[in-house]
Amino acid sequence: MTGKERFLKACRGEAVARPPVWMMRQAGRTLPEYRALKEKYTFWELCRTPDLAAEVTMQPLRRFPVDAAIIFSDILVIPAAMGLEVEFTPAPHFATTVETRQDVDNLHGFDPLDSIGYVDAALRLVARELAEEKALLGFSGAPFTLACYMVDGTGRKGFHKTRAMMYGEPALFSALLDRLAQAVSGYLRMQCEAGITAFQLFDTWACDLSLAEYRRFVLPYVSRIFADLASLPVPGIYYANGVANLLPAFPDTGAAVAGVDWRISLAEVRRLLGEDVVVQGNLDPAVLGAPSEVIEERVFAMLDETGGRGHIVNLGHGLPPTTPVAGIEAFVAAVAKWAEER
Amino acid sequence: MTGKERFLKACRGEAVARPPVWMMRQAGRTLPEYRALKEKYTFWELCRTPDLAAEVTMQPLRRFPVDAAIIFSDILVIPAAMGLEVEFTPAPHFATTVETRQDVDNLHGFDPLDSIGYVDAALRLVARELAEEKALLGFSGAPFTLACYMVDGTGRKGFHKTRAMMYGEPALFSALLDRLAQAVSGYLRMQCEAGITAFQLFDTWACDLSLAEYRRFVLPYVSRIFADLASLPVPGIYYANGVANLLPAFPDTGAAVAGVDWRISLAEVRRLLGEDVVVQGNLDPAVLGAPSEVIEERVFAMLDETGGRGHIVNLGHGLPPTTPVAGIEAFVAAVAKWAEER
Numbered sequence: 001m002t003g004k005e006r007f008l009k010a011c012r013g014e015a016v017a018r019p020p021v022w023m024m025r026q027a028g029r030t031l032p033e034y035r036a037l038k039e040k041y042t043f044w045e046l047c048r049t050p051d052l053a054a055e056v057t058m059q060p061l062r063r064f065p066v067d068a069a070i071i072f073s074d075i076l077v078i079p080a081a082m083g084l085e086v087e088f089t090p091a092p093h094f095a096t097t098v099e100t101r102q103d104v105d106n107l108h109g110f111d112p113l114d115s116i117g118y119v120d121a122a123l124r125l126v127a128r129e130l131a132e133e134k135a136l137l138g139f140s141g142a143p144f145t146l147a148c149y150m151v152d153g154t155g156r157k158g159f160h161k162t163r164a165m166m167y168g169e170p171a172l173f174s175a176l177l178d179r180l181a182q183a184v185s186g187y188l189r190m191q192c193e194a195g196i197t198a199f200q201l202f203d204t205w206a207c208d209l210s211l212a213e214y215r216r217f218v219l220p221y222v223s224r225i226f227a228d229l230a231s232l233p234v235p236g237i238y239y240a241n242g243v244a245n246l247l248p249a250f251p252d253t254g255a256a257v258a259g260v261d262w263r264i265s266l267a268e269v270r271r272l273l274g275e276d277v278v279v280q281g282n283l284d285p286a287v288l289g290a291p292s293e294v295i296e297e298r299v300f301a302m303l304d305e306t307g308g309r310g311h312i313v314n315l316g317h318g319l320p321p322t323t324p325v326a327g328i329e330a331f332v333a334a335v336a337k338w339a340e341e342r
Numbered sequence: 343m344t345g346k347e348r349f350l351k352a353c354r355g356e357a358v359a360r361p362p363v364w365m366m367r368q369a370g371r372t373l374p375e376y377r378a379l380k381e382k383y384t385f386w387e388l389c390r391t392p393d394l395a396a397e398v399t400m401q402p403l404r405r406f407p408v409d410a411a412i413i414f415s416d417i418l419v420i421p422a423a424m425g426l427e428v429e430f431t432p433a434p435h436f437a438t439t440v441e442t443r444q445d446v447d448n449l450h451g452f453d454p455l456d457s458i459g460y461v462d463a464a465l466r467l468v469a470r471e472l473a474e475e476k477a478l479l480g481f482s483g484a485p486f487t488l489a490c491y492m493v494d495g496t497g498r499k500g501f502h503k504t505r506a507m508m509y510g511e512p513a514l515f516s517a518l519l520d521r522l523a524q525a526v527s528g529y530l531r532m533q534c535e536a537g538i539t540a541f542q543l544f545d546t547w548a549c550d551l552s553l554a555e556y557r558r559f560v561l562p563y564v565s566r567i568f569a570d571l572a573s574l575p576v577p578g579i580y581y582a583n584g585v586a587n588l589l590p591a592f593p594d595t596g597a598a599v600a601g602v603d604w605r606i607s608l609a610e611v612r613r614l615l616g617e618d619v620v621v622q623g624n625l626d627p628a629v630l631g632a633p634s635e636v637i638e639e640r641v642f643a644m645l646d647e648t649g650g651r652g653h654i655v656n657l658g659h660g661l662p663p664t665t666p667v668a669g670i671e672a673f674v675a676a677v678a679k680w681a682e683e684r
Contacts, residue, residue, distance in 0.1 A: 157664075158662060160628040160631055160662045160664060160665075161628075161631065163628030164630075167626070167629050168633050208605070210605050210607060212607070242549070242584060245587065263549070265553075284505060286500075286501075286503075287506070287509050288506075289506030290506050290511075294509055294510050320499070320500060
């Protein structure tokens with residue numbers, strides 16, 4: 001069975017001999033061969049040059065027997081395509097932010113192929129190289145999480161400006177989310193047409209909301225995106241960090257797979273959402289800094305919770321840049337060992 | 343009724359005509375008169391000079407009719423007293439970190455009066471000025487949260503090194519937590535003797551743990567601290583950010599009051615922990631950047647959830663430095679208005 005078949009079967013909750021495995025942020029910061037490229041090119045140059053983005057996407061697959069490649073890019077390609085200047089220093093910094101109705105109206109409408117065509121081109125290069133062997137994952141930031149960066153202008157300060165707009169000017173904030181939902185749908189549709197196997201919608205900062213605000217300012221836009229893409233044969237994964245509090249709303253998103261962080265056990269997720277929910281995750285990335293026998297023990301415990309069924313093995317958040325390569329190797333190897341030994 | 347009486351009655355869950363109110367980080371960054379002092383003194387100078395720390399503590403009480411003063415200090419006074427050099431740039435940065443058993447053994451044992459006597463002196467100055475009018479709050483960082491800074495050396499990078507030690511070397515990590523629990527108990531006891539009305543234990547980063555790890559690496563140390571101080575007539579508040587996932591363990595902490603962030607409603611907290619649990623919180627600090635009618639509406643909704651009974655009104659996290667003073671005024675005024683109108 002190929003990694004791609006394994007991945008798609010897991011997304012449908014079907015039995016597989018070994019659950020598929022990949023890691024959020026597997027392409028990028030952690031690998032020495034990425035850092036070598038980063039000495040020569042800026043982050044935007046790597047994203048916007050299809051050959052380079054494809055190369056960075058493939059780097060982890062040459063080292064680790066993972067089942068999926070995820071395209072090297074950034075969630076902030078959409079705000080950039082909408083006309084906001086974004087620099088990575090290395091944290092993202094916006095030259096201008098969205099504060100008024102006029103600012104929302106001034107955002108560029110765009111055809112994703114025109115504005116973010118470099119992602120389409122990179123995806124096609126990777127799809128050709130992977131052929132049918134591995135799953136190819138596309139992704140986008142979700143509307144609320146993108147709005148956080150566009151209103152606050154930086155990820156460093158807790159997004160108070162964004163939430164002040166949400167509480168104080170809900171109509172303005174909703175207009176921004178509406179524009180973003182439309183953009184995200186179009187962008188993911190382009191990725192589907194470029195040959196991705198599945199996509200992930202990253203809603204990292206939804207964890208800053210209560211369930212009531214989540215239902216008002218996140219769910220309508222996220223569910224619209226999944227509904228827009230529901231007719232395509234490309235399953236969608238919805239990931240939010242610190243998601244325990246928000247899980248009751250997951251069934252309403254329309255996503256095929258619930259991406260979960262490590263603060264809640266997968267057994268608890270299934271108690272909350274039903275035994276048949278397909279989950280992705282959820283080892284604490286910090287575990288990969290521990291000795292390999294500890295990594296193995298933790299991976300085994302996680303897999304014992306799901307029985308490896310309807311489970312895309314992953315971390316609970318992106319790989320930290322400081323992760324030792326040996327820790328990544330031990331993580332991926334432990335999944336295979338668990339499947340052999342069960 | 344004085345603010346101090348109101349505060350103590352609320353801690354015991356007794357009826358009050360108006361619930362007490364204060365704000366985490368009310369002393370410091372947000373106020374222009376604080377920033378004026380900060381031009382002349384470093385952060386450590388302000389903390390370590392009793393007259394200045396007392397002055398900063400009193401600044402918000404001259405502006406806002408809050409019921410409590412919280413001593414101006416920092417949770418990192420304990421690591422500093424244990425021999426680790428800490429600078430604020432303005433984020434905390436440690437010159438050396440704790441990595442080995444030897445590093446734990448090398449931490450200084452200390453008598454809090456000798457090493458952090460400046461907090462004792464500042465508390466006595468403020469206690470004299472407040473007389474019996476207002477509650478005076480002491481505080482400390484909790485062992486796990488202090489360990490996060492001592493192992494990682496910075497608060498900026500997600501504390502992966504700390505959790506790698508927790509997973510990989512649990513005996514070493516527990517030895518560090520054990521030393522910290524002892525230090526925190528002694529430090530809080532000193533504050534009780536200096537005349538505080540109540541204390542808050544800040545466990546901000548416990549939110550990075552699952553409930554299983556919380557029960558192993560947080561709860562034993564936190565409960566020991568509350569037990570150590572249980573014979574003193576000084577109620578303890580336990581605050582963790584992002585606490586929804588960890589609330590089932592709250593009754594085992596031994597704290598009198600559950601400090602809660604805004605991601606969970608106080609009604610839900612009472613459904614989980616019982617109608618009699620005393621809560622503190624929990625408005626999203628970002629609300630204070632919205633227009634005053636929105637602040638009032640949100641404060642009213644929060645107070646309607648508890649009926650103002652067994653409720654110390656606060657934000658769900660510290661005041662952001664960018665909060666407009668008018669927003670703080672509207673927050674405090676809304677509490678009084680709710681009590682008058684009900």
